[in-house]
Amino acid sequence: MKPSGFAYHRPSTVAEAVDVLAEVSPAGKVLAGGQSLVPMLNMRLAAPAHLVDVNRLTELAYVRVDDDGGRRTVVVGALARHTDVEHDAAAHAALPLLREALRTVAHPTIRNRGTTVGSIAHADPSGEMGAVLALLGGTVELRSARGTRTVAAAEFTTGPMETSAAPDELVTSVAFPVPEGRTGTAWTELARRNGDYAVCGVGVLVRLGDDHRVVAARAVYVSMGPVPTVLDLTEPVAGQDPRADDDGWAAAGRLAAWRLDPDDDIHATAGYRRQLAAVLTERALRTAARRATEVAV
Amino acid sequence: MSEQLYEVTLLVNGVHRSATVPARRLLSDFLRHDLELTGTHVGCEHGVCGACTVLVGGRPIRSCLQFAVTVDGEEVTTVEGCTRPDGELGPVQQAFRDCHGLQCGFCTPGFVTTITAYLHENPEPTADEAREAIAGNLCRCTGYQNIVASVLRAAQLRTGSTEAAAEAAP
Ligand SMILES: Cc1cc2nc3c(=O)[nH]c(=O)nc-3n(C[C@H](O)[C@H](O)[C@H](O)COP(=O)(O)OP(=O)(O)OC[C@H]3O[C@@H](n4cnc5c(N)ncnc54)[C@H](O)[C@@H]3O)c2cc1C
Ligand code: FES
Ligand code: FES
Numbered sequence: 001m002k003p004s005g006f007a008y009h010r011p012s013t014v015a016e017a018v019d020v021l022a023e024v025s026p027a028g029k030v031l032a033g034g035q036s037l038v039p040m041l042n043m044r045l046a047a048p049a050h051l052v053d054v055n056r057l058t059e060l061a062y063v064r065v066d067d068d069g070g071r072r073t074v075v076v077g078a079l080a081r082h083t084d085v086e087h088d089a090a091a092h093a094a095l096p097l098l099r100e101a102l103r104t105v106a107h108p109t110i111r112n113r114g115t116t117v118g119s120i121a122h123a124d125p126s127g128e129m130g131a132v133l134a135l136l137g138g139t140v141e142l143r144s145a146r147g148t149r150t151v152a153a154a155e156f157t158t159g160p161m162e163t164s165a166a167p168d169e170l171v172t173s174v175a176f177p178v179p180e181g182r183t184g185t186a187w188t189e190l191a192r193r194n195g196d197y198a199v200c201g202v203g204v205l206v207r208l209g210d211d212h213r214v215v216a217a218r219a220v221y222v223s224m225g226p227v228p229t230v231l232d233l234t235e236p237v238a239g240q241d242p243r244a245d246d247d248g249w250a251a252a253g254r255l256a257a258w259r260l261d262p263d264d265d266i267h268a269t270a271g272y273r274r275q276l277a278a279v280l281t282e283r284a285l286r287t288a289a290r291r292a293t294e295v296a297v
Numbered sequence: 298m299s300e301q302l303y304e305v306t307l308l309v310n311g312v313h314r315s316a317t318v319p320a321r322r323l324l325s326d327f328l329r330h331d332l333e334l335t336g337t338h339v340g341c342e343h344g345v346c347g348a349c350t351v352l353v354g355g356r357p358i359r360s361c362l363q364f365a366v367t368v369d370g371e372e373v374t375t376v377e378g379c380t381r382p383d384g385e386l387g388p389v390q391q392a393f394r395d396c397h398g399l400q401c402g403f404c405t406p407g408f409v410t411t412i413t414a415y416l417h418e419n420p421e422p423t424a425d426e427a428r429e430a431i432a433g434n435l436c437r438c439t440g441y442q443n444i445v446a447s448v449l450r451a452a453q454l455r456t457g458s459t460e461a462a463a464e465a466a467p
Contacts, residue, residue, distance in 0.1 A: 008320030039343035107433025
């Protein structure tokens with residue numbers, strides 16, 4: 001249970017880091033918080049020849065809320081730890097979904113070291129942060145010695161633990177757009193033990209019109225397929241007023257369960273996962289809709 | 298090909314300590330083997346059990362998931378550093394003794410470091426919060442009840458000692 005040997009690089013600027021990555025590509029791996037990579041190295045499931053440690057790139061240790069003519073975005077740099085994002089007051093005020101979802105990412109001790117960008121780059125189908133990025137239609141910024149590019153979340157994650165990042169590219173930041181208007185969000189999941197990866201997790205977004213009637217509802221799932229699955233669930237709840245007692249939420253839960261295609265594994269059968277999706281979706285939608293009614297526009 | 302070595306210096310429990318190690322040396326092994334501080338225990342080596350938890354810059358982290366060279370220059374607190382300044386048992390350690398919070402003791406160093414940092418952030422936890430605070434650490438012996446009691450007891454001892462310290466101050 002010890003890692004095999006590797007050549008170690010410790011750049012102190014982003015420019016240096018991408019030069020090193022270019023030099024050692026494709027034999028190099030970025031080492032960020034190590035909370036996913038080091039277990040794999042310890043178990044020798046991975047044995048990269050070069051590790052490029054980005055923990056000295058303090059220029060990427062930021063969480064920021066950008067405002068572009070009223071369109072707000074929470075931008076998270078590659079060296080922001082999950083804990084930094086969770087506790088950032090401005091990010092929380094702009095996008096409370098981040099903190100709510102982060103509290104289900106492992107334990108505080110893991111979040112103290114693991115980075116939000118690293119978890120998105122890792123592309124585990126159980127990773128909450130990649131799912132939140134997909135739900136909000138966020139983007140990923142990549143840099144290499146060849147230049148900089150921005151990729152939509154949906155094009156970034158291509159499969160389980162697979163992304164469209166090239167081996168010489170560093171993810172420098174991710175951007176979570178803040179939903180506009182009378183919008184509520186919620187994250188909920190079920191895990192076998194506190195802090196474990198979810199058996200099924202769901203994040204939702206509900207948007208209301210000025211008359212408080214639902215105009216849009218969508219959901220994203222973790223542990224329910226090879227990549228975060230985003231579903232549009234507007235149809236069964238369109239036009240419903242969350243302050244009245246309506247049963248469209250349950251129908252939306254059933255629709256989600258029907259459209260998802262999870263696998264069996266040692267933790268749960270596909271059928272049980274679908275059942276969870278129905279129940280958790282209904283719950284999350286109700287919560288998000290209630291929150292949307294409380295938004296001051 | 299011989300492996301390249303790095304000199305790593307840490308401020309461990311208030312003392313500068315260095316050793317020359319390959320980049321793949323885990324912080325847990327650096328502490329135990331190179332610095333001979335065997336208080337930090339190693340259970341699973343993949344981040345799940347929490348036995349190896351130490352504080353880096355005051356924040357608890359898994360020392361089995363970190364290379365020593367990554368944290369070069371940082372301040373580290375291990376269970377050996379959770380004592381009082383006079384070397385007597387610190388409040389968390391004393392609470393574990395008072396409440397029978399350990400049996401075999403294998404998991405204890407990780408609990409002590411985790412709880413030490415937690416009480417710093419939340420000095421007066423409720424029983425539910427105490428349970429939540431230790432959720433990331435596994436214990437195969439105690440059934441956790443006495444560990445929850447130890448968290449609450451440690452909180453009492455800490456506030457007691459802050460009050461005592463405040464009284465003693467001129
Ligand atoms: C016990 C335990 C429980 C966990 N539970 C959860 C959970 O419930 N939900 C969850 O989402 N996660 C969970 N995690 C994983 C945790 O969120 C990690 O922090 C995260 O997956 C990876 O972030 P990291 O910074 O540690 O990345 P690392 O482990 O350093 O890297 C992971 C991968 O991403 C690549 N990478 C990292 N940063 C970059 C970058 N800037 N550019 C390009 N590539 C990069 C690395 O090369 C590597 O392939 C858990 C981990 C542990 C140990
Ligand atoms: S030994 Fe580090 S968490 Fe188990
Ligand atoms: S006291 Fe034995 S594992 Fe906790």
